[in-house]
Amino acid sequence: MQACSAGLCFPPRPAGGSRLAALSSIRILRRRSCATWALPLPMGVTWRWLVTAMKTVAVLGGGIGGLAAAYYLSKSVQVTKVILLESSSRYGGWLWSTQRLDGAVFEHGPRGIRPAGAVGLNTLNLVQDIGLESEILPVPYSHNSSKNRYLYVNEKLHKMPSGIWGALQTVSPFSRPILHSIAKEIMVKKGKEDDETIHSFVSRRLGNELADIAIDSLCRGVFAGDCRKLSVRSCLPPLYKAEQRRGSIVLGMLLGSGQDQVVLPGALAQRSREESWAQWSLLKGLGTFPEAITDWLAQSGKVQLCRHAAAKKLHLSPSGWEIQLDDGTISADHVISALPAEPLSSILPPPMEPLIKQVQEISFVTVAVVNLEFKGAVLPVEGFGHLIPSTEDKGVLGVVYDSVPFPQHNSPEGVTTRLTVMMGGAWFQEVFGSPNKVSEEHLLAVATEAVRVQLGVRAAPSWSKVALQKNCIPQYYLGHWKRVECMRRYIAEKSLPLSLAGACYDGVSVNDVIYSGRMAVENLLGPIT
Numbered sequence: 001m002q003a004c005s006a007g008l009c010f011p012p013r014p015a016g017g018s019r020l021a022a023l024s025s026i027r028i029l030r031r032r033s034c035a036t037w038a039l040p041l042p043m044g045v046t047w048r049w050l051v052t053a054m055k056t057v058a059v060l061g062g063g064i065g066g067l068a069a070a071y072y073l074s075k076s077v078q079v080t081k082v083i084l085l086e087s088s089s090r091y092g093g094w095l096w097s098t099q100r101l102d103g104a105v106f107e108h109g110p111r112g113i114r115p116a117g118a119v120g121l122n123t124l125n126l127v128q129d130i131g132l133e134s135e136i137l138p139v140p141y142s143h144n145s146s147k148n149r150y151l152y153v154n155e156k157l158h159k160m161p162s163g164i165w166g167a168l169q170t171v172s173p174f175s176r177p178i179l180h181s182i183a184k185e186i187m188v189k190k191g192k193e194d195d196e197t198i199h200s201f202v203s204r205r206l207g208n209e210l211a212d213i214a215i216d217s218l219c220r221g222v223f224a225g226d227c228r229k230l231s232v233r234s235c236l237p238p239l240y241k242a243e244q245r246r247g248s249i250v251l252g253m254l255l256g257s258g259q260d261q262v263v264l265p266g267a268l269a270q271r272s273r274e275e276s277w278a279q280w281s282l283l284k285g286l287g288t289f290p291e292a293i294t295d296w297l298a299q300s301g302k303v304q305l306c307r308h309a310a311a312k313k314l315h316l317s318p319s320g321w322e323i324q325l326d327d328g329t330i331s332a333d334h335v336i337s338a339l340p341a342e343p344l345s346s347i348l349p350p351p352m353e354p355l356i357k358q359v360q361e362i363s364f365v366t367v368a369v370v371n372l373e374f375k376g377a378v379l380p381v382e383g384f385g386h387l388i389p390s391t392e393d394k395g396v397l398g399v400v401y402d403s404v405p406f407p408q409h410n411s412p413e414g415v416t417t418r419l420t421v422m423m424g425g426a427w428f429q430e431v432f433g434s435p436n437k438v439s440e441e442h443l444l445a446v447a448t449e450a451v452r453v454q455l456g457v458r459a460a461p462s463w464s465k466v467a468l469q470k471n472c473i474p475q476y477y478l479g480h481w482k483r484v485e486c487m488r489r490y491i492a493e494k495s496l497p498l499s500l501a502g503a504c505y506d507g508v509s510v511n512d513v514i515y516s517g518r519m520a521v522e523n524l525l526g527p528i529t
C-alpha cells in the first residue's frame with residue numbers, strides 16, 4: 001500500500017505534537033462549544049452566494065467516492081484548495097488487495113469493474129487520465145468467465161442459460177425455457193406503485209421461478225442483500241425505467257428506455273468497446289486504483305491529502321464549515337461527504353435533525369470475504385463463479401473463481417487456484433451471530449466446507465485470508481429513492497454548502513460511486529471538461 005513517505009499525503013505526525021500544527025496551510029480555529037449553523041446570514045447573502053465564492057472544499061472520506069470527488073474538484077478553476085480527510089491509515093475504503101511476496105494478488109473487496117454504460121466509460125476515462133492504462137487486465141465477453149456463470153441449486157451446479165439457444169431450451173434448475181417467461185413479459189400490465197421490491201417486480205413480470213432462483217441469487221451476488229426487501233427502483237433502475245417508459249422490460253431493452261447520462265468515451269473506453277470487454281481489473285489488484293488516484297491528486301498541487309484524520313463534528317457558521325478533528329479544527333467553504341451513513345449521521349450538527357434521521361435510516365450489511373488458494377487446478381468447471389439462492393444456503397452467498405478471469409493474479413510459482421467465498425450479507429446475524437463475536441476460524445471453516453461440498457475440492461487450502469467487512473454494503477430498501485430525494489431537497493431548501501457522494505445514495509458499484517463523486521462536483525460547479 002502507498003505510504004505517506006511517497007510524499008502523497010499528510011506529513012508524519014510530529015512526535016508528541018499535533019499533526020495539524022505541522023501544516024501551516026490548514027487554518028486552525030479555536031474549537032466552538034456549540035453548533036452555529038443556524039446563525040442568520042447578513043441581508044442579501046445566501047448560502048448559494050457563499051458557494052459560488054468558494055475557495056476551499058473539504059471532502060470527507062477517502063474511499064473511491066471521496067477520491068473521485070477530489071479528482072473532479074481538482075480540475076475546477078473555481079476551487080483553490082481541496083482537503084481530503086480519511087480516518088484510516090489507507091485510502092480506497094473497500095478497494096483493498098493483498099499482493100503477496102511471490103506476486104499473487106487477493107482481493108478483499110471489489111474484484112472486477114464493468115466497462116458498460118456511461119458510468120463504466122466514465123471510470124475508464126479517469127483510469128486513462130491518471131495514467132493507469134498499462135496496468136489494465138481486460139476480460140472480453142468471449143472469455144469463459146464471461147460466458148459461464150453458475151447457480152448452486154438442489155445441491156448441484158447449474159450453468160446459467162446464455163445466448164439465444166440457452167434461452168430457447170429448458171435448462172435446469174428452471175422448469176421452462178427462459179424465452180417463455182420473456183415472451184409473456186411483454187403482455188404483463190405496468191405496475192401502479194412508485195416502488196416495489198425486486199422480488200415482487202420480477203415475480204409479477206417474469207414469474208416466481210426466475211424471481212426465487214435467478215434474481216434471489218443475483219441480489220445476493222451484487223448487494224449481498226435480500227431481493228424481498230431491496231427496491232427495484234433504486235437497485236435496478238434500468239428495469240424500473242423500462243417498465244415505466246415502455247411498459248415492459250423486454251421492450252425497454254429492445255427500444256431503449258432513455259439514456260440519462262452521456263459520457264464521451266476516451267481512447268481507453270473506445271478500446272473497451274472495440275475489444276468487447278465484460279470486466280476489467282488491474283495488474284496488481286484493484287487496491288492499486290485508489291493508490292494511483294492518490295498519486296495523481298498529490299501531484300495536482302491542489303489537494304491536501306490527510307490520513308488518520310477522522311472528521312469528528314461539523315459546525316456551520318456564516319463564514320462556512322468548521323470541521324472538528326481529533327487534534328484541531330479546519331475550515332472549508334463547502335463539504336462533500338463521501339462517508340458511510342453512520343459516521344455522517346454522527347458528525348452532522350444536531351440542528352440538522354431531519355437530515356440526520358434520513359441518513360440513519362440507510363441500512364448496511366456485513367460480508368465475510370474468505371480468500372482461499374489451492375495447489376493445482378482444482379475447479380470442476382471454468383467460469384466466473386457460482387451464486388447460491390437463499391433457499392439453498394442462507395449463509396454462503398456465492399463463490400468467485402478468481403483464477404479464471406484473472407490468472408495473472410495467480411502465484412507465478414506452480415499451478416494454483418484462487419477462490420473467494422462471500423458469506424453473510426443480509427443473513428449474517430441469523431447464520432453467524434454478531435459480527436463482533438464470530439471467529440475467523442469459524443468463517444474459514446464454513447468457507448472451506450462450502451468449497452468442498454459445492455465444488456468437490458477436498459484438499460485443504462494452501463493459503464487463506466478472512467476479511468470481515470463490517471457494514472460494507474448499503475441496502476437500498478423499498479422507498480430508498482424517496483429518502484434520497486428528501487435528503488437532497490432538505491439540503492437545497494436550507495441552501496446548505498453540503499453535497500452527498502458515495503455508495504449510500506445512487507448505486508453501490510465502483511462505477512456508480514465514482515460517478516457520484518463527479519455528479520457532486522458538477523452539481524456544485526457546473527460541467528467538468
Ligand SMILES: Cc1cc2nc3c(=O)[nH]c(=O)nc-3n(C[C@H](O)[C@H](O)[C@H](O)COP(=O)(O)OP(=O)(O)OC[C@H]3O[C@@H](n4cnc5c(N)ncnc54)[C@H](O)[C@@H]3O)c2cc1C
Binds near residue numbers: 108
Ligand atoms: C466485499 C465487497 C465486494 C464488492 N465487489 C464489487 C465489485 O466486484 N464491483 C463493484 O463495482 N463494486 C463492488 N463492491 C462495491 C464497492 O466496492 C463499494 O460500494 C465502494 O467501494 C464504496 O465506496 P465509497 O467511497 O462510497 O465508501 P467506502 O469505501 O466505505 O469509503 C468511505 C471512507 O470513509 C472513511 N471514513 C469513515 N468515517 C470517516 C470519518 N469520520 N472521517 C473521515 N473518513 C472517514 C472510511 O475509512 C473509508 O475509507 C464491493 C463491495 C464490497 C464490500
